[in-house]
Amino acid sequence: MGLDLEAIRADFPILSRTMDGGRPLVYLDNAATTQKPKQVIEAMNSYYENTNSNVHRAVHTLAGEATEGYENARTEIAAYFGSPRDHLIFTSGTTEAINLVAYGWARANLSKGDVIVTTEMEHHADIVPWQILSKERGIEIRYIPLERDTLTLDMDAFEIAVKDASLICVVHTSNVLGVRNDVERIIQLSKTKGNRGNGAFVMIDAAQAAPHERINFIELGCDFLALSSHKMGGPTGIGGLFVKPEIMETMDPFISGGDMIETVTLEGSTFQKGPPKFEAGTPRIAEAFGWHAAIKWLSTHNMEEVHEHVSNLARHTAEQMSKISGIKIYGRHDLENCSGVVSFLHEKIHAEDLAHLLDSGGFAVRTGHHCAQPLMEALGVSSTARISFWLYNTQEEANAFVGHLESIVERFG
Amino acid sequence: MGLDLEAIRADFPILSRTMDGGRPLVYLDNAATTQKPKQVIEAMNSYYENTNSNVHRAVHTLAGEATEGYENARTEIAAYFGSPRDHLIFTSGTTEAINLVAYGWARANLSKGDVIVTTEMEHHADIVPWQILSKERGIEIRYIPLERDTLTLDMDAFEIAVKDASLICVVHTSNVLGVRNDVERIIQLSKTKGNRGNGAFVMIDAAQAAPHERINFIELGCDFLALSSHKMGGPTGIGGLFVKPEIMETMDPFISGGDMIETVTLEGSTFQKGPPKFEAGTPRIAEAFGWHAAIKWLSTHNMEEVHEHVSNLARHTAEQMSKISGIKIYGRHDLENCSGVVSFLHEKIHAEDLAHLLDSGGFAVRTGHHCAQPLMEALGVSSTARISFWLYNTQEEANAFVGHLESIVERFG
């Protein structure tokens, strides 16, 4: 079997775009955002052309169809992640999802003296909200270090740190190193040893995992799971937070206003139960239709094959790249479960120059700190260049990339 | 001159949809959300088919085009509202915009003993965030009552209340009554008499005003202006908060994470200045392209004509409806600056039944409390039915609506 790359690529209109000098686009910035299949674009079009209406609380036909479609999206997206629909709160993305944990759950359930454990490997989205909370409430943050030699989390340090922790926040798969953390073990340790044996709460940032790994929220057993639609073929502007219902009940409202209330009087308000309590105002309706279409599209592929494909591409490419003189790879691509991300630097050519030079060959490559400055600090660099593969990338693209990189190094290195 | 309704309608694909029994769709739920012209749908398509990339901090061609388009959207949308680009923070809509004032500004600048003045006429989006803040911080909320006979704000009460107020939050145009408040006077009184003569801060909820009235944030002189794209022809999932820059500087970050930081270390973070500080994570990129297209499209029309058109439709329709036996209108449509909204009830037929019966004629009408329960309380009802016109609605549609309503009342009244 295997993935039918030709058919897959045909679903993505942007992949036939040509760049400077008629070169084909080789899109290797998928960890930043993936491209969208036409099925997703069409689902949103069709929403706007046939159905558009505000959802909930109206009885006309369009409102009925929009509400049904919107809530259906919740049902199907939740099901894709192995959950009933009442576990999924729509947010604008992973960042807002983590902020919802910080504002809605942590501020209601943690206080001075509590400890949050997170890691050096995190994206800023999983650092800054905790730092702000820490400053506001005197909650302590401890960072699990990255082992400098293996570029994986120091699990011994984790085992010690988890004991005092009320909340553990860990990235499932790094957006820089391509490393997948052993989240199963992290969750298990948190639940058994966390909070002095009473069990700690766990938030998993799955932004980089969901695009190539099927995640089952219920089986995984964490309390919170944060996601972005735009990194898995869906539109911008939407994402989600999965929350165990019994924990959702202990959360205070965060963003408030219409649609999340039960009653409002001048004296005060009462709130809805479940996800609606956290979805104030007009929701991201077209975006929910789009994300749903992305999930449907992804479901037509075998995610184990997808994972194998992107991780093989990354592994082979990293191997080839490391043979180019002056190129250093930051990450682990020998691990079987590595993602499609390869970070690298050249000893002489500045990462930003590299990216420009690669772009002139049609290769879309990101550079910078990748919103992970503490990780950069741990790696001893201020930025890296990064390529990241998704299911539509081909071995030919990877080869062409390596070839172009080689010629750049020869000419400019 | 006047609006070329035929050309306008041709821009909206959904308006040619037929409903039950082949009847044309008569969309009268514009206050909930407007339909989108094809220019908006196409702008988002083109973004996804040609440009899609994450913005900021990358140098490849797609990222450059996406960033340019995204930031260009900010420039042009801000300009439409008479402002430089650094006055506009993108949010997911009016609700999040008001929450940003509550979390980012009010929590940093108000404390126990401070008074927030708002009104009985507000949408829940402009009530619940203040109630939550009030509970959390002991800040007092005072509600300016609605004059029961004129259905306008009690300005005498306002003149008294404003003196103690640190922050005034008022809806520009009611989503139920069609009444436009005298926001110019409210702002002037707030600035001169507010906060014991030191001047109070003013937040204007312009969600219902922007679709048919050209608002100039700088000339208006308020401190905060909240908006939703989806109510003015743009996509769901985006809106904005206009803030005076000197006030933006006094705001704490709200949602935090990537892209809004300057530096992150394990010890703490420093933040960007201006709007970026409040836009954490991957922004609503396609949505910004879409909203920009909506603004461009709206700019091709004379907003004074648009206002006259919707307000005439509302006025004439309300007049006709009030002649139907048992129908009672809630609102003021004799006022020259009324919006396109007409709320009504029948003395015998339940509002929800009315909406179903109207829907069977192809008329999309909303019922409920319209996220304004305190206003419903003031009107002495628990809900109303509501029609709301926008620039594509025609006098023929309005007539057909009145005719169908008449026949319903005859048959079921």
Next chain:
Amino acid sequence: MTNWPLPLKKIIAEFQDCFDRMERYELLFDYANKLPHELQSKDWTEENRVKGCQSKAHVECMIDENGGFQIHGAADANLVQGLIAILAIGVDGMPPSEVASLSPKFVDEMDVKASLTPSRANGFLNMFEMIRNTAADMETEA
């Protein structure tokens, strides 16, 4: 047509004879006045409220002296009350076990979109589910 209880079958046929949606609504309005066991508004409690309905709807299930099922209900909107009435008439006196296995599809056959009032959860389906569950409980208790 599925094998509906006879009273329901008759009602469905009536609706299918209607000329258009307006006529079906008229019929629903008629049924709203035919509630076999009206729940007086003084007996409307938080407990018997149907969740997910935009309008107020209240329903309670009982067993009559012969062990037959009874729905007592009412709503402020006529179309909703009409649906409650039809359901109440359709199952009146039936053994709870049969009620427990009833499908809500009959509403589709009646072709009244009112059933689809798009609340967060569908009000009618919520009501139906609640009634079936109560019937199933009565069954096991009996």
Next chain:
Amino acid sequence: MTNWPLPLKKIIAEFQDCFDRMERYELLFDYANKLPHELQSKDWTEENRVKGCQSKAHVECMIDENGGFQIHGAADANLVQGLIAILAIGVDGMPPSEVASLSPKFVDEMDVKASLTPSRANGFLNMFEMIRNTAADMETEA
């Protein structure tokens, strides 16, 4: 072609003679090594940092003994440093008044996309604006 200062005109012509973007980048790399007044990295301060550049870039404006304009600068990325060098060469010794009225369009004519590094604000344009403003200030002060 706009009426650029002669040294700039020459440089633009050089770029226009390039075969493709890669060759233009090569030329930019060459110019990066031709900074007329390199700002040593020990002199890189928050004050002379160019905002909106992703890479580190620092620029200071001075007046030479003949009252001519001078750009002292450097960057960690070569393409950025190349642009600084071209600008520095292009305006070296020019009267500040002329610098103040220069247009940034010459970069378009050189057809190097590097100038378009899509930061929040365009780094190169920020630098250019800063240089023009400084030149204008020198003018009024003089």
